[in-house]
Amino acid sequence: MNLTLKVWRQAGPESEGSMQTIEAEGISEDASFLEMLDVVNERIVEEGGDPIHFDHDCREGICGACSLTINGVPHSKQQGITTCQLHMRKFRDGDTIWIEPFRARAFPVMKDLMVDRSSFDRIIAAGGYIDVRTGSAVDANSVPIPKEDADSAFDSAACIGCGACVAACKNASAMLFVGAKASHLNKLPQGQVQKDERVLGMVRQMDAEGFGNCTNQYECEAVCPKEISADVIGKLNRDYVAATVKEAVK
Amino acid sequence: MSNSQSAENGTLDSAIPAGPLPEKWTKFKSKAPLINPANKRKYKVIVVGSGLAGGSAAATLSELGYQVKCFCYQDSPRRAHSIAAQGGINAAKNYQNDGDSVWRLFYDTIKGGDFRSREANVHRLAEVSTNIIDQCVAQGVPFAREYGGLLDNRSFGGAQVSRTFYARGQTGQQLLIGCYQALEKEIAKGGVEMFTRTEMQDVVVVDGHAKGIVVRDLVTGEISSHAADCVILATGGYGNVFFLSTNAMGCNVMAAFQATKRGAYFANPCYTQIHPTCIPVSGDYQSKLTLMSESLRNDGRIWVPKSKEDAAAIREGRKTAADVAEDDRDYYLERKYPSFGNLAPRDIASRSAKEACDDGRGVAKTGLGVFLDFRDAINRLGEDTIRARYGNLFQMYEKITGDDPYSVPMKIYPAVHYTMGGLWVDYNLMSNLKGLHVLGEANFSDHGANRLGASALMQGLADGYFVIPSTLPVYLAKETPGKVTQDSPEFAEAEKAVKDRIDKLMSVKGTKSVDSFHRELGLLVWDKCGMSRTKEGLEEALKRIDEIRKDFWENVRIPGSADGINMELEKAARVADFIDFAEVMCYDALDREESCGGHFREEYQFTEADEEVQSGFTNPGEAKRRDREYCYVAAWENNGPGVAPTLHKEHLEFENVELAVRSYK
Structure with a gap:
């Protein structure tokens, strides 16, 4: 199939970017979206140009590195997948495809389609963990956890930290990401001890990083490749209120 | 087993603590030095x-x-x-x-x-x-x-x-x-x-x-x-x-x-592991292979048609899996390894898939694929149970191939893992x-x-x-902390060596992409040093690697500059090392004149002439180890590109288990 790509090109963080038109010819419909870009890049390189830069690694939908906004939707309009899991059979011959980075103030563009998502790491460092020193754990079966709770914790823990939720949100809010981590750890008995400081720490860091507020649009849930429910945001809000009250009366 | 050879090299001290095997680690921990x-x-x-x-x-x-x-x-x-x-x-x-x-x-x-x-x-x-x-x-x-x-x-x-x-x-x-x-x-x-x-x-x-x-x-x-x-x-x-x-x-x-x-x-x-359950290659644009978890073999049954005609008909789209009657299916792992069945270890499952496909019974378009079928498990346990166990894997498979594994069997083929x-x-x-x-x-x-x-x-x-x-x-504990700082001249020398190498890569300014070299190298290594290896094949690979290296350093094209994000440069530096490394890999495969685990040398396999086959203990075509000659770790000293590395041996001593022919029958 032959396609016309409109790709965001930006030489560096301080440079001005623009959309560039690139023809992608002879693409197999069995190729993945990123393989299509590989083919295009190989031609660009052979013709002496600068290839399109984008983040990617595992190419099986789990590392969270790939981060393209395709025709205006992070990870494309296909539900429940990452960019690397998108296949060209979902497009038609002759289509024009718009490819942009994940845009958010807290995700500055580094080059072309690559963005800096280190703000997510700093949010985790601000409380997204259970503080347990290696070697100090009790037997794994000493605390039974109801299957329902374990499954629910897993559903939130499925987050891959890609940032699509932020890119889809008109406010560039990271509430789904933060809510997922809080729901994962706060659901488990092991996570109770640090529940309050976890929520306070992560939410404050999120604000400091320049993410916006949640106004309940649910765009985040719609684009999440792991289909994490926006319910985690409600839980986060409740946990946050409880923690601030406790902090105030302490 | 003699110790003379390890003594003769003398450089590899494995530092294994003395004492009975189950006590070694505990004793080590009680006596190991501590740092306050x-x-x-x-x-x-x-x-x-x-x-x-x-x-x-x-x-x-x-x-x-x-x-x-x-x-x-x-x-x-x-x-x-x-x-x-x-x-x-x-x-x-x-x-x-x-x-x-x-x-x-x-x-x-x-x-x-x-x-x-x-x-x-x-x-x-x-x-x-x-x-x-x-x-x-x-x-x-x-x-x-x-x-x-x-x-x-x-x-x-x-x-x-x-x-x-x-x-x-x-x-x-x-x-x-x-x-x-x-x-x-x-x-x-x-x-x-x-x-x-x-x-x-x-x-x-x-x-x-x-x-x-x-x-x-x-x-x-x-x-x-x-x-x-x-x-x-x-x-x-x-x-x-x-x-x-x-x-x-x-x-x-x-x-x-x-x-x-x-x-x-x-x-x-x-020693490379080829995983038996991956999604088969579909075209030359392909950048990577996707694994389907081995856990699928708990409930999925692996098979190919017994007849080449049925297999050809499936490849050409004239028949589907459902058209092949139960009696015409060869559940080859269950047949060859009745006690382990579909859960035979990875190397064995992979080689068996290759054998079936080499025999002309592969079912993917390219001929390189076998079925992994959940029909019986779904009938026995219900679709919901299968969904709970493997839902995300089935979904992943469907996204990549466009086939629904709840209704048609998956196609799989081994891949490097x-x-x-x-x-x-x-x-x-x-x-x-x-x-x-x-x-x-x-x-x-x-x-x-x-x-x-x-x-x-x-x-x-x-x-x-x-x-x-x-x-x-x-x-x-034997080192004084902070003894060495970045002021040591070795740091400046190493930095210079790195910069020189990058300059050299950038200055080639050839016409071929890094990926084209990587693909060429990969195909060669897969062909000659993949699921099965021969002396001739490995010798040929060594020659070809040398040619690829020469071509790479004359014709690779890396656009842009080294002063910033440059993914072609990153890949080029990695591929340059893969080329030199592939050489060491082939030398190792050449040296090891036996078959063991992921290393299968066609010259060394059980045949009908072997007692173990006649007695029914193992099958012809299984890997044949040569414990007397090759029960060692081959540790290679790098002598530079294009030069044979030097072999150092660490002999493996088995004091607690008996070396047996591995049988999963």
Whole structure:
């Protein structure tokens, strides 16, 4: 199939970017979206140009590195997948495809389609963990956890930290990401001890990083490749209120 | 077995503690040197890699008080490829009361590795396996649970007990996120300084000890060096030498291979694991292969048609799987290995698939594919149960291939997945290059010639959480902290060597893309040093590798500049090392004139003439080891590109298990 790509090109963080038109010819419909870009890049390189830069690694939908906004939707309009899991059979011959980075103030563009998502790491460092020193754990079966709770914790823990939720949100809010981590750890008995400081720490860091507020649009849930429910945001809000009250009366 | 040869080389001291096998680790821990907390603060430790091995080591060493610097090429430590492991992690908990024990996990791993791993290391791995599960649960890893709230287990290839802990099909992800969170916690506390988008280019050796590294900042292009009291490499495997593999696109051998240029030996590079259940190749644009978890073999049945005509009809679209009657199907694993059936170990399952396809009975368009069929399991257990067990895997398969595995069987074919070889290490996980420690897939130590399923996660975390914290002081206690600083001339020299190499790459200004070389190399290595190898093929490969190298350094084109983000340059540096590394791999495969585990030399297989076949113990075509001649670890000293490496042998002593012909019949 032959396609016309409109790709965001930006030489560096301080440079001005623009959309560039690139023809992608002879693409197999069995190729993945990123393989299509590989083919295009190989031609660009052979013709002496600068290839399109984008983040990617595992190419099986789990590392969270790939981060393209395709025709205006992070990870494309296909539900429940990452960019690397998108296949060209979902497009038609002759289509024009718009490819942009994940845009958010807290995700500055580094080059072309690559963005800096280190703000997510700093949010985790601000409380997204259970503080347990290696070697100090009790037997794994000493605390039974109801299957329902374990499954629910897993559903939130499925987050891959890609940032699509932020890119889809008109406010560039990271509430789904933060809510997922809080729901994962706060659901488990092991996570109770640090529940309050976890929520306070992560939410404050999120604000400091320049993410916006949640106004309940649910765009985040719609684009999440792991289909994490926006319910985690409600839980986060409740946990946050409880923690601030406790902090105030302490 | 004689010790004369290892004595004659004399350089490889495996430092295995004395005493009975089950007591070695305990005794070691009681006698190992300690460093008091006030002094630990003075030691600087470099950890390269942030996967399960590197991340767990960095976090744990920081908890202990060391000053840790951790490096990864990805934009976040959470993205290391450990994350992609699907199936599970083994531990000898015996929660199922099905007769498991440390000894059985040890024995299964030794046998699974075709008796080419070190007893003491493997026993230690089995011992600490139970601590790993405790640690991960405490961190909040959401393992699968039963209705009573206790942990669930599943069975995996090469074992007859259920000892695999899992978190749906995303076990690696959940373990890595646990590890990453522990790492971020230590970063926040100031114990770990993290360098993301930073790739190690060289090891700095001062007075024979690894005392630092040179790195390239992948964003600015800046080359800089870091000094420390020791260096830990946890940089994963070299599966991408084959171009197509289940590894992430960035996985590479550069850190380990650069270490060999500085004197570290590379052990058993020819032991590569070809995973039996991957989605078959569909076209030449393909950039990687996707694994379908081995856990699928618990319920899926593997088959091809008995007749070539049926297979051809399926390939050409004239028939479907459903058109092949039960009696016309060859469930070849169940037929050949009745007691293990579809759960035969990976090397055996892969080779059997290759045999069936080489026989003209493959079912994918390319001829390279077999069926993995869930029809019977769905009839027996219902679609809902299958969905609960494998839902995400089925969904992944459907997205990639467009086929729905609930209604038509999956097609699978083996693909490169894991590499058992790695830098040589002693019991303390230290390389022959003093101060350089190697963890996880990057070392060679625990899996012999073949790794069992659900053992990679176990080994990575064992090394990082439990082994290195105890063994590192063996080296460090003898070292004065801060003895070497970046002012040593060796750092400036190493930096210059790195810059020169990058300049050389940039100045080629040829016409061919880096990927085109990588693809050519990969096809060659897959063909000649893949699922089966021959002397002639390997000799030819060595010749061709030399040609590819020459072509690469004359014709590679890297656009842009080295002073900033340049993904073509990153790839080029990695491919340059893969080319040189492939050579060592082929020399190793050539030297090892036997078949064992993932290394199958066509010249060495059981035939009808062998007693073991006549007695019905094993089948013709099975791998034939030659224990008298080859029961050694082959550790290769790098002599530079195009020059044969020097072999150093570590003879393997088996005092506790009897070397047996591996039979899964």
